[in-house]
Amino acid sequence: xxxxxxxxxxxxxxxxxxxxxxxxxxxxxxxxxxxxxxxxxxxxxxxxxxxxxxxxxxxxxxxxxxxxxxxxxxxxxxxxxxxxxxxxxxxxxxxxxxxxxxxxxxxxxxxxxxxxxxx
Numbered sequence: 001x002x003x004x005x006x007x008x009x010x011x012x013x014x015x016x017x018x019x020x021x022x023x024x025x026x027x028x029x030x031x032x033x034x035x036x037x038x039x040x041x042x043x044x045x046x047x048x049x050x051x052x053x054x055x056x057x058x059x060x061x062x063x064x065x066x067x068x069x070x071x072x073x074x075x076x077x078x079x080x081x082x083x084x085x086x087x088x089x090x091x092x093x094x095x096x097x098x099x100x101x102x103x104x105x106x107x108x109x110x111x112x113x114x115x116x117x118x119x
Contacts, residue, residue: 006050007031007050008052009032009038009065010034036062050097051077055080079099080099098113
């Protein structure tokens, strides 16, 4: 079986690189995008099994990006990942497949990814 491909979308380079390193150690193939526009471009030309999406980003925030992703490919699994836990209560975040509060400890993120992908 091919390793699942995950697109990590975050405007903070250090978070993108941390998640890339941590998730590659778990055997995932990782693509990176620094904003919602870049993520949408990648999703139009590449196949990803899952998107890990930051919420607070300049330009197009994660909720807007999530809605655009679902318009393009409604069955695309997306996990929202934010440093702000209050977004979990926001109705617009409920169309995501998971929600993780961003942390340097990536155990919750890894477990949520495995749960969403059925691993």
